Amino acid sequence: MLQSPLSFSQAELVIGILNMVLNEGSPLDRAYSRHFSGLKLPGEELARITTVTGELIRRLNLFCHLADTEPARLEREGTRLINAWHMFHGLALPKIRYSLTIEDEVFAARLDEAKANPLLWDGCPEWLDALGMRELGESWPAERAALSLEPKRYIRTNALKCDRDALAARLEGEGVTTVAVDEVNSALEVTSDSALFRTQSFADGWFEQQDAGSQKVAAALDVKPGMRVIDACAGAGGKTLHLAAMMAGKGRLLAMDVEQWKLDNLKERARRAGAHNVETRLITGSKTIKRLKLSADRVLLDVPCSGLGVLKRNPDAKWRDTEERLPVLMELQAHILGSYSRMVKVGGILVYATCSIMPCENRGQVDAFLAANPNFRLLEDDNITPAGSGFDGFYLARLERIAE
Numbered sequence: 001m002l003q004s005p006l007s008f009s010q011a012e013l014v015i016g017i018l019n020m021v022l023n024e025g026s027p028l029d030r031a032y033s034r035h036f037s038g039l040k041l042p043g044e045e046l047a048r049i050t051t052v053t054g055e056l057i058r059r060l061n062l063f064c065h066l067a068d069t070e071p072a073r074l075e076r077e078g079t080r081l082i083n084a085w086h087m088f089h090g091l092a093l094p095k096i097r098y099s100l101t102i103e104d105e106v107f108a109a110r111l112d113e114a115k116a117n118p119l120l121w122d123g124c125p126e127w128l129d130a131l132g133m134r135e136l137g138e139s140w141p142a143e144r145a146a147l148s149l150e151p152k153r154y155i156r157t158n159a160l161k162c163d164r165d166a167l168a169a170r171l172e173g174e175g176v177t178t179v180a181v182d183e184v185n186s187a188l189e190v191t192s193d194s195a196l197f198r199t200q201s202f203a204d205g206w207f208e209q210q211d212a213g214s215q216k217v218a219a220a221l222d223v224k225p226g227m228r229v230i231d232a233c234a235g236a237g238g239k240t241l242h243l244a245a246m247m248a249g250k251g252r253l254l255a256m257d258v259e260q261w262k263l264d265n266l267k268e269r270a271r272r273a274g275a276h277n278v279e280t281r282l283i284t285g286s287k288t289i290k291r292l293k294l295s296a297d298r299v300l301l302d303v304p305c306s307g308l309g310v311l312k313r314n315p316d317a318k319w320r321d322t323e324e325r326l327p328v329l330m331e332l333q334a335h336i337l338g339s340y341s342r343m344v345k346v347g348g349i350l351v352y353a354t355c356s357i358m359p360c361e362n363r364g365q366v367d368a369f370l371a372a373n374p375n376f377r378l379l380e381d382d383n384i385t386p387a388g389s390g391f392d393g394f395y396l397a398r399l400e401r402i403a404e
C-alpha cells in the first residue's frame with residue numbers, strides 16, 4: 001500500500017489508464033503497456049500506479065459510489081475518484097490543480113453506506129453476485145471477497161536454466177526479493193516492487209511471471225521426458241513452457257491455437273526459455289485435430305473461459321460483457337473437450353483446465369463429457385480457489401482414456 005499520495009503525473013497516468021480500459025474497452029495489460037512504453041519509470045513508481053489503478057478497477061463501484069461519479073465521466077471527474085481513493089486509505093490528497101474534492105462529512109456518510117453493502121465493498125457487479133450465488137452457494141461470499149484483493153506477484157522457475165534456489169539468489173543480487181511458495185515447488189512469490197522484466201535473469205530466460213495456482217495446471221499432466229504432448233489451447237505459451245521444462249527438452253511438445261500471433265509470441269518466449277522441443281501449429285479447422293487422432297500421451301485443454309477465477313489480476317472482465325459471453329464460451333468449451341479429446345492415446349491423460357471458479361465451466365463440463373464418452377474416466381479434479389489458496393482461481397480435471 002502507498003505511504004504517500006500520488007504525484008500529479010502519476011494521478012494523470014492512473015486516470016488515462018482507467019479511461020482506456022473502462023471507456024475505450026482496452027484490456028488492462030494493453031493499457032498499462034501503452035501508457036508506460038517509453039517512460040522508463042522506476043519499478044517503485046510503476047508499482048504505485050498499478051496498485052492504485054488495480055484497486056480502482058477491482059472495486060470500481062465502491063470508489064464511484066464514494067466519489068459520486070461513474071466511469072463515463074472519468075475525463076471530467078477522474079480527479080474526484082483519485083481523491084476518494086486517497087481518503088479511503090487515510091492519505092493526504094495529491095496536489096492536482098483544479099481537482100474535484102469531496103467534503104469530509106459526505107465522504108463519511110457514503111463510506112458507511114458502502115460498509116453495509118457487500119456488493120460495493122467487494123467491488124462486485126450484480127450479475128456476478130447472482131451467478132456466484134447460483135453456482136457456488138454459501139462459499140461464494142468468501143470467494144467474492146477474496147477476488148477483490150490485490151493479487152500477489154508470482155514467478156515460475158525455468159528448470160531448463162536453473163533451480164529455484166539459484167533463481168532466488170540471483171534475483172536478490174538484482175534487487176528483487178522473493179519467498180519460496182511451499183505447495184508449488186516451481187513458484188517464488190516476489191515481495192519487492194522491482195521491475196522484474198528489466199532483470200538480466202529475465203533476459204536469460206530463468207523465469208516467467210505466472211501465478212502459483214496456474215503452475216499447478218501443467219504439473220497435473222505428469223509429463224515425462226520423451227513423451228508426445230499436445231497443448232491444444234496454448235495461447236502465448238505460459239503452460240507450454242512449463243511443460244517443456246518438465247520434459248527436460250526431450251520428446252515432442254506441440255503447441256496449438258487458433259491465433260497465429262499468439263503462437264508467434266510463444267516461439268519467441270520458447271527461444272528465450274531454451275525450450276527447444278516446442279513445435280507450433282495453427283488450428284485451421286477440424287482436420288488439424290483429426291490428423292492427430294490417438295497420437296498423444298498427454299493433452300492439455302486450457303480452454304477459453306470467463307476468467308472469473310482471475311479477477312484479482314484482470315478485474316476489468318467484471319465490468320465488460322462477460323455475462324453475455326458466458327453461454328458462448330461454454331459451448332466452445334464443450335466443443336473443444338468433445339473434439340480435441342480424440343488426440344489422446346489409449347492409456348493417455350487429458351487435462352481440462354480453466355481460470356474460472358464457476359462449476360458450469362468446470363465440473364459441469366467434465367460430467368457432461370464423461371456422460372457422452374464412457375471411454376474416458378475421471379482420475380481427479382481440483383478447484384483452486386482464491387479464498388482457499390490465496391492464488392488466482394483455477395480448475396483442473398485429469399481424465400484417462402481407457403478405450404478407443
Ligand SMILES: C[S@@+](CC[C@H](N)C(=O)[O-])C[C@H]1O[C@@H](n2cnc3c(N)ncnc32)[C@H](O)[C@@H]1O
Pocket residue numbers: 232233234235236237238239240256257258259262283302303304305336
Ligand atoms: C485460456 S487461454 C490459454 C492460455 C495459455 N494456455 C497460457 O497458459 O498462457 C485459451 C486459448 O484458447 C485459444 N482458443 C480459442 N478458441 C480455440 C479453439 N477453437 N481451439 C483452440 N484454441 C482456441 C485462445 O486463442 C486462447 O489463446
